[in-house]
Amino acid sequence: MSIPPPPGPYQPQEPQGPYPQGQYPPPPPAAQGPYNPYAPYGPPPYQGWGQGYMPYNQPTPVNGLAIAALVLGILCCLPAVGLVLGLIALGQIRKKGERGRGMAIAGSVLSSLGLALWVLVLATNGVSDFWDGFKDAASSSASLKKGECFDSPTGLEGSFYDLDEVPCAGEHDGEVFAVVRLPGGAFPGDGEVTRIAEDKCYTLQTSYAMDTWAVPDHVDVYYIVPSADSWRTGDREITCAYGNTDADASLSGGSLRNDETTLDADQLAYLKAANVQDAALDTIPEASAEDDLAASQQWAARMVAALNAEAGMLRDHAWPADAKKPVAAVLKEVEALREPWEKAAGATDVDGFYLAYGEALELEDRDLTITARKALGLATTPPSYEEDGSGSGTGGGGGDLEV
Incomplete structure (x- = not known):
């Protein structure tokens, strides 16, 4: 019965030979070639990987600043920063033996070109031109x-x-x-x-x-x-x-x-006069006379002023022969309308206002306007808002x- 070996890594037995265990033959003479400690028996059995031992050599790391310099140089967004990082990276690479020298040089060169370009743009007011162009493009939709x-x-x-x-x-x-x-x-x-x-x-x-x-x-x-x-x-x-x-x-x-670019002088004169009254009509107050009699009276006063202005404009223009009579009829109507509107402006109560307002509506004769417009070559179909009495616009x- 043999005694088992103690626990631990396996230790192979050295081969038995003519020399005691652990001893090796003396080196051969120099004439026989370089000394080989393992001849003639070959190398001893190798061990497994131990802690702290790497089977392959680790590659030298790449300098991080060199990478950053190259990226900034390509993008040309911060050329001054890219140039500084490239120069710092070259110094670190020389001291630490890191890789990335080519990237640092490329980043420095590209950043230098970018920096020169920015200086040129600033010197020629290019930034202002660029910003003006950007603003024009941004607001072109409303231009x-x-x-x-x-x-x-x-x-x-x-x-x-x-x-x-x-x-x-x-x-x-x-x-x-x-x-x-x-x-x-x-x-x-x-x-x-x-x-x-x-x-x-x-x-x-x-x-x-x-x-x-x-x-x-x-x-x-x-x-x-x-x-x-x-x-x-x-x-x-x-x-x-x-x-x-x-x-x-x-x-x-x-x-x-x-307008004046498409109409003749007679058409312009008639429309300018008519639009004075229309502009006054558009100022009708939102509140009714029952709710705000004073506002309605002020509106009536504005109508009186507009009718006076319209009458003067129609009277002062020299109308062509075929339009004289129709325009004279419109002028007569305008002058007649002033009286009821004056009553409305001076009404002492709501009933008085509406009575005067009703008189003004009864005096209006749309056919007179249509005849005058036809003689002047203007549109002769009243808009729906005028036909239903809802005002102009x-x-x-x-x-x-x-x-």
Whole structure:
């Protein structure tokens, strides 16, 4: 019975030979070649990997600053930083023996070129030119001019980023009739910008389409207003435009413009006079006479002033022969209308106001206006809002687009 070996790593027995265990033969003479400690028996058995021993050599690490310098050099976003990092990386690589020298050099060179480019741009005011171009591009959607027609990719409601100019002769979403420039300073807020747009656009529409009878009933007033974002890029314009009352439908049939660029002198004279009365009619108070008699009386006083101005304009113009008689009939009606409106302005109670107002309505003869318009070559079909007595204007409630 043999005694088992003690626990622990296996220790192989050395082969038995002519020499005692643990001893080796003496080295051979120099003439026989280099000394080989393992000859003639070969190397001893090798051991397994021990702790702390790696079977392969670890690669030399790449310098992190060299990588960062190369990235910044390629992007050219921070050229000065990229150049500094590249120079620092070269110093660290020399001291630590790290890899990445090529990347550090490439990053330094690219960053140097980028830095030189930035200096050139600053010296030639290129940054200012770039920013101006950016602002122009950002606000180009609202830079259409008076008389131009456009299509909007989002229709005439909501926000948009671009408008495409198209010929007015074909189908189009809108036609610009006025552009209002807002003052600088802080953004006044969406509500205030919209209030200004509504006030200005409804007032300016008759300076573009002076013959309101020529504007179809399906046409409405829209306005394009700056947003808080576009305001920061320099957008200060409110663009007033005609569009279809159905925001999803388009306009067609040519431009709606009728002003001094398309009308003759007689047409202009007649429309300027008629629009004075229409402008006064548009100032009718929201509250009824029962709720605010004073406001209704003030409106009647404005009507008296407008009728006086209209009569003077009709009287002073030299009308062509075929229009003299029809225009004279309209002038007579205008002069007759002043009396009931004066009574309404001086009424002492609600009943007195409505009695005078009723007299004014009875004196109106639409046929006289139609005859005069026909003689002057103007539109002869009254808008629906005038036929039902709802006042002047175009279309419905309007709407707005936001840049």
